[in-house]
Amino acid sequence: MSSPIIHFDHATFGFPGVVALEDISLEIQSGEFVGVIGPNGSGKTTLCRAVLGLMAPMKGHLKIFDCACDELRCHHRARIGYLPQKGVVDRNFPVTVLETVMMGRYGTLGLFARPSGKDHKIALDALAHVGMEGHRDDALGHLSGGQQQRVFIARALAQQPDVLLLDEPTTGLDITTQHNVIELVQHLHEELGLTVLLITHDINMIRSRVDRLVLLKTRLYAAGPPADVLKPEILSQVYGKDLVITEKDLVIVEDYHHHH
Amino acid sequence: MLDLLTYDFMQRSLLAAAMVGGLCSVIGVFVVLRGLAFMGAGTAHAAFAGVALGYLIGWPPLLMAILFGLATVWITGWVEEKGRMKLDVSIGILYTATMALAILFIGLMKTYNAEIYGYLFGNVLAVTSEELGIIAGLSIVVIGAIVLFSKELYFIAFDQEMAEASGVPARRIFFLLLTLIALTVVISLKTVGAILVFAMILIPASTAYQLTHSLSTLTWYSVLIGITCSVGGVLISSYWDIPSGPAIVLLATVLFFVAVIFSPKRQRQSLAAT
Numbered sequence: 001m002s003s004p005i006i007h008f009d010h011a012t013f014g015f016p017g018v019v020a021l022e023d024i025s026l027e028i029q030s031g032e033f034v035g036v037i038g039p040n041g042s043g044k045t046t047l048c049r050a051v052l053g054l055m056a057p058m059k060g061h062l063k064i065f066d067c068a069c070d071e072l073r074c075h076h077r078a079r080i081g082y083l084p085q086k087g088v089v090d091r092n093f094p095v096t097v098l099e100t101v102m103m104g105r106y107g108t109l110g111l112f113a114r115p116s117g118k119d120h121k122i123a124l125d126a127l128a129h130v131g132m133e134g135h136r137d138d139a140l141g142h143l144s145g146g147q148q149q150r151v152f153i154a155r156a157l158a159q160q161p162d163v164l165l166l167d168e169p170t171t172g173l174d175i176t177t178q179h180n181v182i183e184l185v186q187h188l189h190e191e192l193g194l195t196v197l198l199i200t201h202d203i204n205m206i207r208s209r210v211d212r213l214v215l216l217k218t219r220l221y222a223a224g225p226p227a228d229v230l231k232p233e234i235l236s237q238v239y240g241k242d243l244v245i246t247e248k249d250l251v252i253v254e255d256y257h258h259h260h
Numbered sequence: 261m262l263d264l265l266t267y268d269f270m271q272r273s274l275l276a277a278a279m280v281g282g283l284c285s286v287i288g289v290f291v292v293l294r295g296l297a298f299m300g301a302g303t304a305h306a307a308f309a310g311v312a313l314g315y316l317i318g319w320p321p322l323l324m325a326i327l328f329g330l331a332t333v334w335i336t337g338w339v340e341e342k343g344r345m346k347l348d349v350s351i352g353i354l355y356t357a358t359m360a361l362a363i364l365f366i367g368l369m370k371t372y373n374a375e376i377y378g379y380l381f382g383n384v385l386a387v388t389s390e391e392l393g394i395i396a397g398l399s400i401v402v403i404g405a406i407v408l409f410s411k412e413l414y415f416i417a418f419d420q421e422m423a424e425a426s427g428v429p430a431r432r433i434f435f436l437l438l439t440l441i442a443l444t445v446v447i448s449l450k451t452v453g454a455i456l457v458f459a460m461i462l463i464p465a466s467t468a469y470q471l472t473h474s475l476s477t478l479t480w481y482s483v484l485i486g487i488t489c490s491v492g493g494v495l496i497s498s499y500w501d502i503p504s505g506p507a508i509v510l511l512a513t514v515l516f517f518v519a520v521i522f523s524p525k526r527q528r529q530s531l532a533a534t
Binding site for chain 2: 052054068077078079080082084091094095096099100103104106107108109111112113115138139140141142156159260
């Protein structure tokens with residue numbers, strides 16, 4: 001097997017006095033579809049920031065594309081297409097769909113370079129990949145939540161990344177839209193051969209689609225094929241009494257939203 | 261009114277007003293989108309303290325204004341980045357502290373100095389050829405930097421963390437933006453004054469914001485509105501013999517409210533609500 005694209009080696013992350021992730025060892029290979037699950041406050045978003053090179057380990061090592069995390073330069077970051085947790089998009093923020101997607105080209109282009117016709121075409125292709133090409137001149141704020149997520153995924157694709165990193169892409173969407181967004185991600189993984197790191201609390205939505213699941217709660221509790229990770233004895237260590245496993249093997253984490 | 265245009269001082273003032281109006285309205289787009297309005301207001305008062313110190317110790321007032329302005333934006337930017345203090349608190353403290361310094365410096369002067377009040381309230385009709393040259397030079401520097409880094413500036417205005425994550429050197433661009441804000445404030449001090457300069461940065465961009473959903477269109481509208489208000493304000497002030505700073509700012513304010521009333525965004529919202 002080739003060398004991993006992302007390699008955590010006994011890495012600990014946090015701020016002085018606060019440990020968000022402790023002693024993580026994990027390798028992610030090129031072309032893998034990995035789901036990251038865990039309760040709120042388990043360090044999922046910290047993992048995201050670490051992979052983006054925005055946070056260096058306090059202990060241990062993290063290598064991304066053979067580059068130590070704290071040396072991760074801008075052109076390396078551009079190789080990771082990132083969909084941040086859905087913030088509230090200002091309804092009136094004056095930006096069109098195409099302008100939003102073009103921003104995905106800016107990091108890759110580097111300083112001083114002007115976007116060319118080629119960048120324009122890449123952005124339009126990215127919009128076509130997410131089925132939003134008909135909305136290019138619409139105001140971002142006028143789209144539905146699901147459409148906005150598609151546009152942000154297109155922005156990540158416009159970077160022509162090697163890795164797609166998605167932080168809770170389905171939060172705040174209705175159930176049909178959640179399925180559509182996850183299906184789109186799976187489709188992009190298969191069609192473009194992207195390495196996908198998908199962070200979610202919705203275990204059932206992704207269990208049949210990912211190659212591996214990573215279960216976090218500050219420490220790494222399990223990593224492997226979904227069938228090996230989603231065992232009552234493992235899950236209950238992390239979710240405790242909030243966990244209910246139904247007859248059809250659906251995992252239900254009770255009272256999830258009460259922990260906000 | 262037309263014969264006014266034949267005077268040298270009038271031509272100089274109109275040119276200065278057009279440059280300052282255009283410059284303020286371009287930087288204003290990023291200030292409004294990045295939510296830095298209060299920081300600009302604080303910078304203007306810090307720059308005024310610099311002017312007062314300059315007169316007190318006999319150094320070039322504009323140079324001192326640049327130093328004070330830059331120190332203020334860099335300190336507040338650094339504080340924001342570290343997340344040690346809420347931005348409005350740190351600016352609020354620097355804002356009032358620098359204003360206190362300005363009053364102190366003026367109080368320490370042995371004689372009454374009318375020129376200082378020109379920087380406080382602005383008087384575009386008194387702009388000299390030399391000052392016009394300084395305005396032109398600094399405007400070229402600021403506009404040049406904005407054009408050169410426009411895509412990065414737009415990206416950090418939209419979402420700084422996202423920009424950093426996708427490979428834009430977002431921190432450096434943020435400090436560049438702060439530097440450009442400070443320079444713009446200093447350039448505009450003599451024409452609109454420390455108290456009103458921020459209106460010139462804020463109002464044209466906010467007016468344009470009411471009218472469009474596109475970043476590039478927003479910028480052009482803002483510049484158009486900024487130059488129109490500045491030039492229009494100068495003409496009004498000389499024709500009716502009223503102070504130029506208030507004429508420019510009040511004209512811009514009227515335009516802002518007209519834009520709010522006729523904003524397509526607002527009409528869309530009220531349609532959606534019915």
